[in-house]
Amino acid sequence: MSDNPEVTIRVIAILGGTGKEGKGLAFAWAKAGYKILIGSRQVEKAQAAADDVLQMTGGKADIQGVTNTEAAEQADIVVMTVPFAAHRTMLESVKPNLAGKILVDVTVPLVPPKVTKVQMPPAGSAAQEAKEIVGEATEVVAAFQNISYENLLSGEDVECDVLVTGSSKAARETVIKLVEDAGLIGWDAGPIENSVVVEGLTSILIGLNKKYGVESSGIRITGIPRRV
Amino acid sequence: MSDNPEVTIRVIAILGGTGKEGKGLAFAWAKAGYKILIGSRQVEKAQAAADDVLQMTGGKADIQGVTNTEAAEQADIVVMTVPFAAHRTMLESVKPNLAGKILVDVTVPLVPPKVTKVQMPPAGSAAQEAKEIVGEATEVVAAFQNISYENLLSGEDVECDVLVTGSSKAARETVIKLVEDAGLIGWDAGPIENSVVVEGLTSILIGLNKKYGVESSGIRITGIPRRV
Numbered sequence: 001m002s003d004n005p006e007v008t009i010r011v012i013a014i015l016g017g018t019g020k021e022g023k024g025l026a027f028a029w030a031k032a033g034y035k036i037l038i039g040s041r042q043v044e045k046a047q048a049a050a051d052d053v054l055q056m057t058g059g060k061a062d063i064q065g066v067t068n069t070e071a072a073e074q075a076d077i078v079v080m081t082v083p084f085a086a087h088r089t090m091l092e093s094v095k096p097n098l099a100g101k102i103l104v105d106v107t108v109p110l111v112p113p114k115v116t117k118v119q120m121p122p123a124g125s126a127a128q129e130a131k132e133i134v135g136e137a138t139e140v141v142a143a144f145q146n147i148s149y150e151n152l153l154s155g156e157d158v159e160c161d162v163l164v165t166g167s168s169k170a171a172r173e174t175v176i177k178l179v180e181d182a183g184l185i186g187w188d189a190g191p192i193e194n195s196v197v198v199e200g201l202t203s204i205l206i207g208l209n210k211k212y213g214v215e216s217s218g219i220r221i222t223g224i225p226r227r228v
Numbered sequence: 229m230s231d232n233p234e235v236t237i238r239v240i241a242i243l244g245g246t247g248k249e250g251k252g253l254a255f256a257w258a259k260a261g262y263k264i265l266i267g268s269r270q271v272e273k274a275q276a277a278a279d280d281v282l283q284m285t286g287g288k289a290d291i292q293g294v295t296n297t298e299a300a301e302q303a304d305i306v307v308m309t310v311p312f313a314a315h316r317t318m319l320e321s322v323k324p325n326l327a328g329k330i331l332v333d334v335t336v337p338l339v340p341p342k343v344t345k346v347q348m349p350p351a352g353s354a355a356q357e358a359k360e361i362v363g364e365a366t367e368v369v370a371a372f373q374n375i376s377y378e379n380l381l382s383g384e385d386v387e388c389d390v391l392v393t394g395s396s397k398a399a400r401e402t403v404i405k406l407v408e409d410a411g412l413i414g415w416d417a418g419p420i421e422n423s424v425v426v427e428g429l430t431s432i433l434i435g436l437n438k439k440y441g442v443e444s445s446g447i448r449i450t451g452i453p454r455r456v
Contacts, residue, residue: 118422148451159450163432188439189432194346197432200425204391204417211416212452222387223376223445224436 009178013075015039015068015090016082018049021106024152025079025144026053028182030061037064039071046071056153072097077174079104080130084111087126091133099137102171104178105130105195106144108202116207118200127195131167141166141175142195145202147184148216160218163189163198180227187221237406241303243267243296243318244310246277249334252380253307253372254281256410258289265292267299274299284381300325305402307332308358312339315354319361327365330399332406333358333423334372336430344435346428355423359395369394369403370423373430375412376444388446391417391426408455415449 012029014022017038026036030053038053040046046065054061072078072094078101082090087107107126111119123129127142134140143164151158162179164186166172172188179186189198201219208217240257242250245266254264258281266281268274274293282289300306300322306329310318315335335354339347351357355370362368371392379386390407392414394400400416407414417426429447436445 117419118424120424187436190435191345194428194432194435196346196348197425197428200422200428204415204422204425207418207422208415208449208452214452217449217451220448220450221436221445222448224440224442 009034009076009174011035011037011075011077012178013037013039013071013078015071015078015080015094016086017071017079018045019081020149020153021081021144022079023049023053024149025081025106025182026050026063027056028152029178030054030057030063032181032183034181035062037066037071037075039066039068041068043067068094069097072101075101077102077104077178079106081106083107084109084126087129088133091130095134095138098134102139102141102174103130103134104144104175105140105142108145108199110203110206116203116210118203120196120200124193125196125199127165127192127199131192139167139171140192141171142192142198143175143179143186145199146205146218148218151216152182158184158218159220160184160216161220162186163201163219163221165189165192165195165198167192185221185226237262237304237402239263239265239303239305240406241265241267241299241306243299243306243308243322244314245299245307246273247309248377248381249309249372250307251277251281252377253309253334253410254278254291255284256380256412257406258282258285258291260409260411262409263290265294265299265303267294267296269296271295296322297325300329303329305330305332305406307334309334311335312337312354315357316361319358323362323366326362330367330369330402331358331362332372332403333368333370336373336427338431338434344431344438346431348424348428352421353424353427355393355420355427359420367395367399368420369399370420370426371403371407371414373426374433374446376446379444380410386412386444386446387448388412388444389448390414391429391447391449393417393420393423393426395420413449413454
């Protein structure tokens with residue numbers, strides 16, 4: 001469980017959590033002992049995803065499927081894994097439920113068909129757009145944009161570090177703890193303006209996946225002793 | 229020596245090459261057998277840097293110090309290592325000498341005092357600004373923004389990959405060959421729009437250097453078999 005002077009995290013909401021990103025994170029955090037609320041517009045879909053994850057943990061998880069709004073309302077921290085096309089709409093609909101909480105934005109602003117080319121929204125990045133929408137009441141942290149969810153779901157080694165950017169240092173530190181609880185290595189990558197780098201890196205990794213015929217290229221920070 | 233259907237590289241100019249970045253690259257490429265022209269506004273400074281590098285190679289290098297304009301004029305490929313404050317002026321002054329050549333831009337648009345925060349110029353990145361200035365006649369490739377020049381100069385292992393972005397695939401491939409000849413691993417990181425990621429990553433690495441008290445954090449691509 002995360003525990004810092006500012007916030008104690010027990011319940012994690014994963015909005016738009018029915019895809020592999022949401023289920024992968026839910027699986028990792030459920031194993032670490034967090035209560036997970038998977039959110040979707042349709043409760044049935046959310047519940048089906050929650051059941052999948054429950055089964056993956058051998059029935060040993062505290063996980064439930066609810067609407068996105070309920071998930072955001074009931075959680076201590078809110079993670080969002082949606083396609084960029086749904087980013088703004090989702091944020092506007094849950095904004096009232098985010099006040100005083102940290103929003104963890106996993107969104108990468110890919111613009112099909114050129115997903116290997118970095119194309120940021122006018123705000124500078126998806127995370128900066130999120131911050132503009134949610135305003136002062138909610139800290140926004142961007143993370144988990146580069147990892148392979150196939151590996152996270154299958155329990156294989158995720159050979160990719162997590163660069164954590166965000167609108168306050170305390171919020172980044174809270175999320176780095178969650179990264180570690182998910183079995184990954186997290187690094188403080190600085191202010192939210194730096195999220196363009198991490199979001200954009202996904203396009204570069206997709207290009208490398210295509211070029212080399214692999215599924216999960218990633219990055220590692222070198223030159224600093226690794227924590228286990 | 230680099231050799232692809234489009235261009236054979238024998239002579240490398242390093243503009244603004246009297247700092248550690250320029251000397252580090254000059255040292256690596258001189259050892260690989262390239263003829264190096266170190267450029268500076270003052271020939272004396274360029275010659276002193278060339279002498280330093282010559283000495284580091286035990287006198288076994290073909291290296292010379294000349295003006296920036298002469299270096300650009302006489303080289304097959306032109307590498308630029310200048311502080312961002314000198315970026316535009318330098319490009320405007322050597323533009324006539326770059327036609328038909330590849331420009332390798334090593335510039336990171338750091339804006340003191342907040343060098344750990346990504347702050348890109350209106351063009352999107354230093355490399356995109358360079359492309360706007362030099363125009364259609366010159367391909368621009370961005371590379372080498374993240375590596376530790378201390379390690380390159382001392383001959384220690386540079387534990388950092390080189391992400392190569394640029395305005396044409398052929399130009400990126402030419403530069404990846406030069407990366408390998410310098411003893412590093414290079415990756416095709418896609419179109420020049422992606423240079424924002426690699427330039428911005430430098431700010432993140434500077435932040436990590438400060439936080440962890442190290443001098444040369446870097447990145448490695450994972451999940452793809454490494455070439456030696």
